[in-house]
Each structure stands twice: as structure tokens, then as C-alpha cells.
Amino acid sequence: MAEQDVTELVKRLEEASHLKKHGKATKITCSIFDRPDVKLDSWKFNEWDYGKSKRVLPCSARGLFIQNADSEPRIVTRGYDKFFNIDEVQRTSWRSIQDNTEGPYEITVKENGCIILIGGLEDGTVVVCSKHSTGPRDDINRNHSQAGQQFLEQQLKEKNLGLKDLGRYLYEANCTAIAEYCDDTFEEHILEYNRDNAGLYLHGLNYNTVGFSTFPMAKVAEFANAWGFKHIDYFTTEDSSSLKTFLTECEKAGHYNNQEIEGFVIRCKDKSTGGTFFFKYKFKEPYLMYRQWREVTREYISTKQRVFRYRSHNYITNKYMDFVIPLLDRDPKLADDFMNGKGIIKLRKLFLEDYGMSGLEILNLDKIKELEEAENHVENVIDENTxxxxxxxxxxxxxxxxxxxxxxxxxxxxxxxxxxxxxxxxxxxxxxxxxxxxxxxxxxxxxxxxxxxxxxxxxxxxxxxxxxxxxxxxxxxxxxxxxxxxxxxxxxxxxxxxxxxxxxxxxxxxxxxxxxxxxxxxxxxxxxxxxxxxxxxxxxxxxxxxxxxxxxxxxxxxxxxxxxxxxxxxxxxxxxxxxxxxxxxxxxxxxxxxNYKPTITKIIKGGNKIDKKQHKPVYFSANVIDTDLLLQHVRKTIETHASEYPSLLKSLDSTPFKDALHITLYHKSQIRSVGIKAKQMWAKYLDRYKEYLSKENNSEATKNIIATEDSVSFKLRDLIWDKHVILATVSLLDDTHPIVMPDGTHLDHLTCLNKVPHITLALFSNEKTAKYSGELAKEVYEFGIQESDTDTGMISLGTTDNLQFSGKVCINL
CATH class of the missing domain: 3.40.50.300 (P-loop containing nucleotide triphosphate hydrolases)
Structure with a gap:
């Protein structure tokens, strides 16, 4: 690796880090596990910047870690250049593939896990990275690079190989080993990886150079054999026509070698440059069907509301929901685990076993196809009625x-x-x-x-x-x-x-x-x-x-x-x-x-009209009655994990908890974002509390909060925080009818509109408002805590106390 090339790369990356938006580079400095004295700079760009024909990035690698950036810089690990699905961008259209690439075309099975990059230092220290971070972190509850390193150490031990031997080999070869870490005990995705097939699937060896250069798959297979990695299936075809035929036939069948897979990655050459060119061919099914089941289950757990029309697989998805809803309603732990990324595949398998078919059999069964076609969600026949x-x-x-x-x-x-x-x-x-x-x-x-x-x-x-x-x-x-x-x-x-x-x-x-x-x-x-x-x-x-x-x-x-x-x-x-x-x-x-001339002048008008003799509410809330008791139990949970997350304690030292805490039941802004049912619900809130809203009854012009006699009971669920905020999600004792009148009667027509009810406990910065808490809570419950591309450092902790708290329903003006 030419040192001056990497020096120039670092210079261009630093320049790009000062750009405002397009082409902006982001640097994160990381420690590594076994050498805390060694610092690596991880570089990345915004997702939308990769692959733009009009924008030339300093480096298009997804995963780029550089050591000694200030003196003698060296690339320690380098991922693949960002590559795209077939037809995702112009240069991965079949026409462009046929015109601008040449064989041999190496076709590799795409495994379904998280990517792990493995490099080495001069002393033999192995460096294991996820896509954008490495080393110890106290801001996440699932460290992909650490899990990857632990599995790597285990597989080397089983083959009587030393970790430093691998580190020296990678350093001397100046390359990065790239593997997919697939292990459902660590993190579930869509396809199943149990104890028998879990592991590090090696799918690439990249040279640690500024330009993208990678080993042929035959060499990758040799390396996997030598160091105990699991194999990626691959084979070669010489021309793009036979390649297209193979891929389309596999997608029609929905599997490869009778195995459900996510798809393929294809490696070939760019005709004009002779450089390496990658693209992927992702199967739509059964991957999309399984993903849809996962997402509709999350939606049901969050809202307790079921829908009956889906974008695809309408018939079988309704059968799936018929099966899982009673299980989720009977077993709160099953629902909690699902929202935390556990038991997703187990629930799917329970349904398939009960239904008596595999996912592939469901997709291929003529009767199911007929039923789906009747509901017009699978076949998508294009005809004169479309x-x-x-x-x-x-x-x-x-x-x-x-x-x-x-x-x-x-x-x-x-x-x-x-x-x-x-x-x-x-x-x-x-x-x-x-x-x-x-x-x-x-x-x-x-x-x-x-x-x-x-x-x-x-x-x-x-x-x-x-x-x-x-x-x-x-x-x-x-x-x-x-x-x-x-x-x-x-x-x-x-x-x-x-x-x-x-x-x-x-x-x-x-x-x-x-x-x-x-x-x-x-x-x-x-x-x-x-x-x-x-x-x-x-x-x-x-x-x-x-x-x-x-x-x-x-x-x-x-x-x-x-x-x-x-x-x-x-x-x-x-x-x-x-x-x-x-x-x-x-x-x-x-x-x-x-020559068209508009005949309408658009004037923006206000939304729901409220009588001028009434106060105009902004939102309805359940204000916590015993704030001290609630915060006491929040602190107890945090102190239990103090050694794991010192950054949180540091943040709370400078930013104390809020004095007044509340659960937002319904904010006026949700009228527009949630839909017609939300508009009707707002009207019901106004009707229920019209006496309180009357200015005659509450005449103080400066009054911002009107307390009612109604209440809401709840329990703490999880603490979630990042660099901007800490919040507590809550479980309402009655999700569908949470508001209780003084006589103990539940109001059957008022609900909480937030998908994930929560309490904002403290804001650590002025960059975000309390609204951000709801966005963060929803993101965590939909996607779980991961080392995401945004590197927000989110953390989630479950609370252990089972105490019940109460909140007074209040009108906020």
C-alpha cells in the first residue's frame, strides 16, 4: 500500500468532513479491544451519497478504518465499495450489466446477518470491526464487533490456531477478511441460523488499498478452510445471458438448493476500467413475506390494532395474524421479546408448523396462489383493469x-x-x-x-x-x-x-x-x-x-x-x-x-375550529402524580447498571431529571399525521372535557394546564437514551381504554394515540425537543437497538420493578 496514497486519502476525507451536506464525510475515532492505546478512525458518508454518478467520493468503501492518520496512515480494515441491487441504479440495470461488464461472473450466496471486518496490526493484534465501529462501547446493548471477535476466537481455538497468527497473516498480506456473522442467539434477522449453522461466513478478502481490489472466490475458499470460517457457496458463469437465466429461475423457485436464501452477490469486471464490479440480486420471496410478518406483528404489539389489508400476501398474512394475535395477547413476555428482536423466527415457525407447510410450500401451493390472486396481492397481474x-x-x-x-x-x-x-x-x-x-x-x-x-x-x-x-x-x-x-x-x-x-x-x-x-x-x-x-x-x-x-x-x-x-x-x-x-x-x-393558467389561489387555513369561548388545547396528557417515587425507581435501575454505562451518569450530573413528568395521550399535530380516526378521536376528547375547556369555568388567561378528575394507571417498561434524551416507555394498564373516571369506570372511547406511550425524563441537549422522545421510542420498538448507520449510541434497559403509578389527565394549552 503506497503510504502517500493513504495520506492523500486522509487529506481528502478531512476536507470532506467540513462539507455541509452532499459528500460530507463523518469520522468516528475508536479504541480496539486488545490494545486500548491504539486508535482507529472510522470513516463513512451519508447513505444517499454512495453511487451518485455526478459525485466522486474520496473512497466508496462501506467500512473504512485508518490507523495513525496524523503521521504514517495505514488502512487496517476496508470493506467493499458500496454496491447495489439489480435495477436499483442505472448501472445495475440488465442492459448496463450486459453492455458494461464482462466475465467470469462469480455468483455467491448472500447470507443474512451482520457484516464483520477483520484486519491485523504489525504485532499480530487482530482488529474486528462492524461496518462503522470497533472496540468497547458503553452506549449500546449489542456490540457487533465484540460478538464477532468472541466467535472468531472460539473458531480459531477449535482448530488450534492462534489469534495473533491470523493478525500477522492479515497484516503481512495487507488485506481484510470480510464475514457475515449469522447467529440467532446474538441477533435475529429474517432467515434462521440456529446453533448448527451459526457462525462467521467468510465471503471476501479485500486488499487494504484506496481503490477497491478483492481476491477471487477460490482464494477466499482456501482462506476459509485454513482459518475455520464457514463457507459461502459460489460458482462461476462466463456470460451475462446465462447469469440472468440462472438468477431469474432461482427467484421464480424462491430458493437455491432447496434452501431459503436472501439472494446472491455477483462479482465481475468493469469493461472500461478492468476494475472489480459488484452487484446483488435479492430474492423478493419468501424474504419479503417473512419481513412483512415481522413488521405487522410489531405494529400490532405497539398499537393493539389489527389491519386486514396488506401490500402483498394478503390471504396468508391474515392467517398468520389469526394465529399469532391470541399468543401475543396471552403472553406479554412473548410480545416484549419480539419487540427486542428475540423470538421472531420462533413465532413464525410456530405458525408454519400449525399451518402444516414451509414458507416455500405456501408460496408454491396452487390453492394458496389462487386465494392470493383472488385478493390481488401476490400475482399483481398487469392487465386492462390495473x-x-x-x-x-x-x-x-x-x-x-x-x-x-x-x-x-x-x-x-x-x-x-x-x-x-x-x-x-x-x-x-x-x-x-x-x-x-x-x-x-x-x-x-x-x-x-x-x-x-x-x-x-x-x-x-x-x-x-x-x-x-x-x-x-x-x-x-x-x-x-x-x-x-x-x-x-x-x-x-x-x-x-x-x-x-x-x-x-x-x-x-x-x-x-x-x-x-x-x-x-x-x-x-x-x-x-x-x-x-x-x-x-x-x-x-x-x-x-x-x-x-x-x-x-x-x-x-x-x-x-x-x-x-x-x-x-x-x-x-x-x-x-x-x-x-x-x-x-x-x-x-x-x-x-x-400555456396552462391556474384558476385557484391556494390559501392555507387553520384546521379544527374551536369555539372562541373555549380554551384551545394543544395536547392531552397524563401528568405523573408521584414524580419522586417514579424517579426513585428510575435511579435504582440506572445505578444497578452504573458500571456499564458511565456516560449516562455523567449526562445526568449536568442535566437533572425534569420536575414535572407526563405521558402524552394525544397531541393536536397527530390529527394530520394519523388520519381520519385520529380526527374523530380529537373530537371525542374535546367533547369529554368541554366543561374544563370553557373559559367561564377556567377563566385564568395565563393558565397553561387544566387538571381534570380523570386518571391513567401505568407501569414502567424500559429506559431508553442516547446523547440527546432519556425516556421511559410505559405499559398502560388498559391499552384500549386507559382513561378512568373518578368512579372507576373506564372511558371506552378515548385512547392513547402514541404507538409507544412514554415519559421524557430529561433532555441532554438543545438540539432536540420532547417530540424526539416519541421518535426514538418508536424506532427502538420497531427495529431494536443496533449499531446503526447513524451511530446514535442508543441504549435500552428493562426495568425490574412492577410498581403501578398513576397520572392525572390534564389539558395543555
Whole structure:
């Protein structure tokens, strides 16, 4: 490894760490287990920065650890360059694979665990890393690198091999061993790894160089044999055509060698550079079916509410829920373990055993296929009855309205258009209006809105699930397609879109660049661009789209984007677009779109109206009655683990617990985010406490809290904290009817709207508000505590006391 190359790399990484957003590098300095005197710098970039054709990163390695950065820098461990699923980005489309890569194509089975990087120092010390950290940590309850090292030590001991022998070998060879740690006793994923097949599955040996260079699989297999690693199945094919045939046939079968697998990783060469090129081919099934079962179970445990319509596998998922709900309701520990990532596979296996089939048998059984097809959630047959919802993802001035109007002008009989800026009522009318057009006979509907953030895209699917049955026949296939106008917000794009908006003047529903102050318009546009979150097809909620089309923003791009949409729909859906109109017809439609004049001026109005003679509540809460007793038991739990988590004690020394504690039952902001049922619930709260809200009864103008006579009983569940906050999640004694009147009667129409009821105990920084507590609690209960990409250092501790506490229902103004 050329020292000057690594020195230059460190210099470029440090420069990138000072960038504000795009291409920003993040450095985390770590100690290692056996040599606390040795410090390694772990480097990473934001997820959306990898793989951008217009952005050149100093290094695209996922997992990069550098020693002696200030003097004689050396790469100690290096992961693979970030690689993508088939069709996830342009260069992993089959056309690009065929045109731009060459064999031999090494096909390796993709195991389902957590990645472990293993390197060595000059003295033979072995360095074991997870993707972005290594060494002791007191801010997590599951240390992947430590678990990986412990298993490595065990496997070497079984072969009578020394840890330092491995460390010296890796140091002298200047390479990193890359393994998948699969062990359900440590952490469950989707596929099962019991004691018989748990272990470190070696799947790569990378040279510790700035550029990506890796050993052939034959050498990897030799290394695995020599050092006691488990093998990754692999084989080779010479051409991309036979490769594609093999992969598609395996996916149709849903397995490889009669084993459920996640998919394959393919290694080949880039024709133009001769460099190594990786891509993956992930199976949709049964992996997605199992993942859906896991997520709907978590949702049920969190909310105690069951849904009956799912995005796929509707019939069998309902059978699964019929089976597991009684088990979860009878056994709170089963539910608690599930939310902490334990017993997920066990619960799935119990269902499969009861049903008498394996996951593969369920997917392949003709009768099940017929039932699923009848409910239109597995087969997804594309025919004349299929409906297509095209959802735009953009920022202001990208041309989304022009493209949408042009497409609508081309096919006025079969295409419909909903422009969000024309909607002046409820936010949900954006999707309800689109669904109404399907009901009116349209096959394609364009839903024109920026949808520039993940939460907005998530809301699209929430509203579809909530309202589709009222507008679309139950057996109708709905394909939801993303039209992605923006890949990244570049300086060029900023300048171009601002210029467009200024030139169109007042020809817009809400942004009047001619009448309004120019600085106001610029501030609005900059806000949208700064908040923009790129489309990530492998992440929720963007992975819920059935298909996405990548468009461009440039001079005269709208006409080109219109053609791109039609061609991509034709390529992916065949006969639904039998032919693309002649250029002259497209141009005429485009001109009509450019001449469009909006007839509506959008004015933002307030939401729920409350009588002026009443106080206006912001949220309803259960305020803890005996705060001292509750905090006494919180401190007891923390002190029990004081030696494990000294960072928490340090934080609490400088930031004491809050004096007043409460559980938020319902915040006004949830009216918009949760949906129609939440709006109805808000009305019920207002009705229940209307006497308290009367200004005649509570006339003090400065009063911020009104205490009622109703109460809520609860128990502490878990303590969760990170660098920003510490909170306690709670179990309400009656999840569905938690509020009790003075006579002991439960109110059967009022519930807690938070999926994970909790109490914010203290805020450690000014960067976050109390709202962040709810987001953190939900994240932990949905995904568990892991060494996540964000390295937030979350910790969760279960409380051991079984004390019951009470809170007084209060109205917060």
C-alpha cells in the first residue's frame, strides 16, 4: 500500500468532513479491544451519497478504518465499495450489466446477518470491526464487533490456531477478511441460523488499498478452510445471458438448493476500467413475506390494532395474524421479546408448523396462489383493469406540473391529474381525489406534489391503505410508481429552478414570484431544497413503490422527461402503453401544458375550529402524580447498571431529571399525521372535557394546564437514551381504554394515540425537543437497538420493578 496514497486519502476525507451536506464525510475515532492505546478512525458518508454518478467520493468503501492518520496512515480494515441491487441504479440495470461488464461472473450466496471486518496490526493484534465501529462501547446493548471477535476466537481455538497468527497473516498480506456473522442467539434477522449453522461466513478478502481490489472466490475458499470460517457457496458463469437465466429461475423457485436464501452477490469486471464490479440480486420471496410478518406483528404489539389489508400476501398474512394475535395477547413476555428482536423466527415457525407447510410450500401451493390472486396481492397481474398511480418526487421548479399536464393532455380519456396546489381543504384529499379519478374510470392518475421528504411519501401509502377500499374494487391491482425528478440538489439545479420560478411570475397557485417579495419566494424554495430527501428504493417508505422512473432537471428537460415516462412505462408494463404518440402530437400537448393558467389561489387555513369561548388545547396528557417515587425507581435501575454505562451518569450530573413528568395521550399535530380516526378521536376528547375547556369555568388567561378528575394507571417498561434524551416507555394498564373516571369506570372511547406511550425524563441537549422522545421510542420498538448507520449510541434497559403509578389527565394549552 503506497503510504502517500493513504495520506492523500486522509487529506481528502478531512476536507470532506467540513462539507455541509452532499459528500460530507463523518469520522468516528475508536479504541480496539486488545490494545486500548491504539486508535482507529472510522470513516463513512451519508447513505444517499454512495453511487451518485455526478459525485466522486474520496473512497466508496462501506467500512473504512485508518490507523495513525496524523503521521504514517495505514488502512487496517476496508470493506467493499458500496454496491447495489439489480435495477436499483442505472448501472445495475440488465442492459448496463450486459453492455458494461464482462466475465467470469462469480455468483455467491448472500447470507443474512451482520457484516464483520477483520484486519491485523504489525504485532499480530487482530482488529474486528462492524461496518462503522470497533472496540468497547458503553452506549449500546449489542456490540457487533465484540460478538464477532468472541466467535472468531472460539473458531480459531477449535482448530488450534492462534489469534495473533491470523493478525500477522492479515497484516503481512495487507488485506481484510470480510464475514457475515449469522447467529440467532446474538441477533435475529429474517432467515434462521440456529446453533448448527451459526457462525462467521467468510465471503471476501479485500486488499487494504484506496481503490477497491478483492481476491477471487477460490482464494477466499482456501482462506476459509485454513482459518475455520464457514463457507459461502459460489460458482462461476462466463456470460451475462446465462447469469440472468440462472438468477431469474432461482427467484421464480424462491430458493437455491432447496434452501431459503436472501439472494446472491455477483462479482465481475468493469469493461472500461478492468476494475472489480459488484452487484446483488435479492430474492423478493419468501424474504419479503417473512419481513412483512415481522413488521405487522410489531405494529400490532405497539398499537393493539389489527389491519386486514396488506401490500402483498394478503390471504396468508391474515392467517398468520389469526394465529399469532391470541399468543401475543396471552403472553406479554412473548410480545416484549419480539419487540427486542428475540423470538421472531420462533413465532413464525410456530405458525408454519400449525399451518402444516414451509414458507416455500405456501408460496408454491396452487390453492394458496389462487386465494392470493383472488385478493390481488401476490400475482399483481398487469392487465386492462390495473390502475396506475404516478407520484411525483421533486422540489419547486423541477417541471413536475408541466410533465404531468403534458401526459394528461396526451391521453385525456384514460389519464387523470390531481394537482396538490389546487387542493385547499384536507391534506388527505390529495390521495382521495386521485382515487376518485380511478373510480370515475381513469386507468392512470398523476398525483402532482413535491413529496420531497420521506414522511410525505410514507403518508401517500398510509392514505392509500386507509381509503382505497372506498374507491377501488377489492380485486383491482394498484401499481404505485414514483416519478423521481431530483437525484440531488446541485448548485446548477438550484440556479435553474430559481430562474424558472422567477420567469413564470404569478402563474402558480401559491408561489407568486411577481406579486410576492422575491426574498420570500427564495426562502420558500431554499426551504424545500434544503429539506429534500433523495429517493432511496431500498429504504422504507421508498421501497413500497412498485416501480420508479428517474428523470432529469435541465434546460428543456420537461419534454424529454415526458417521453422518458412513456418509454419506461412501456418497457416495464408492456401493452398498457401500446404506442408512444408521434413527436408532433407530443409537442402539441407540451405547448398546451406550457400555456396552462391556474384558476385557484391556494390559501392555507387553520384546521379544527374551536369555539372562541373555549380554551384551545394543544395536547392531552397524563401528568405523573408521584414524580419522586417514579424517579426513585428510575435511579435504582440506572445505578444497578452504573458500571456499564458511565456516560449516562455523567449526562445526568449536568442535566437533572425534569420536575414535572407526563405521558402524552394525544397531541393536536397527530390529527394530520394519523388520519381520519385520529380526527374523530380529537373530537371525542374535546367533547369529554368541554366543561374544563370553557373559559367561564377556567377563566385564568395565563393558565397553561387544566387538571381534570380523570386518571391513567401505568407501569414502567424500559429506559431508553442516547446523547440527546432519556425516556421511559410505559405499559398502560388498559391499552384500549386507559382513561378512568373518578368512579372507576373506564372511558371506552378515548385512547392513547402514541404507538409507544412514554415519559421524557430529561433532555441532554438543545438540539432536540420532547417530540424526539416519541421518535426514538418508536424506532427502538420497531427495529431494536443496533449499531446503526447513524451511530446514535442508543441504549435500552428493562426495568425490574412492577410498581403501578398513576397520572392525572390534564389539558395543555
Amino acid at each position: 390502475k396506475f398511480l404516478l407520484v411525483t418526487i421533486a422540489t419547486i421548479g423541477c417541471g413536475k406540473s408541466t410533465v404531468s399536464l403534458t401526459l394528461n393532455e396526451l391521453f385525456p380519456e384514460s389519464w387523470g391529474l390531481v394537482v396538490n396546489d389546487n387542493i385547499t381543504s384536507n391534506k388527505t384529499d390529495y390521495i382521495k381525489s386521485a382515487l376518485q379519478l380511478f373510480k370515475d374510470g381513469k386507468q392512470f392518475v398523476l398525483a402532482d406534489k413535491n413529496n420531497h421528504q420521506f414522511r410525505e411519501r410514507a403518508a401517500v401509502f398510509e392514505w392509500i391503505n386507509q381509503y382505497r377500499d372506498s374507491y377501488i374494487p377489492y380485486n383491482c391491482n394498484l401499481q404505485v410508481i414514483a416519478l423521481c425528478f431530483v437525484d440531488e440538489v446541485s448548485p446548477e439545479m438550484r440556479a435553474l429552478t430559481i430562474d424558472r420560478v422567477m420567469k413564470r411570475g404569478d402563474n402558480h397557485q401559491s408561489i407568486k414570484s411577481e406579486s410576492d417579495d422575491q426574498q420570500k419566494v427564495l426562502k420558500i424554495m431554499q426551504g424545500f431544497m434544503n429539506r429534500f430527501q433523495p429517493f432511496l428504493p431500498s429504504k422504507d417508505p421508498d421501497n413500497k413503490f412498485d416501480f420508479h422512473i428517474q428523470l432529469e432537471v435541465g434546460k428543456n428537460s420537461s419534454l424529454k422527461n415526458t417521453i422518458t415516462v412513456l418509454k419506461e412505462l412501456q418497457r416495464n408494463y408492456g401493452d398498457v402503453i401500446p404506442s408512444i404518440p408521434d413527436d408532433s402530437i407530443v409537442h402539441q400537448a407540451f405547448e398546451r401544458a406550457l
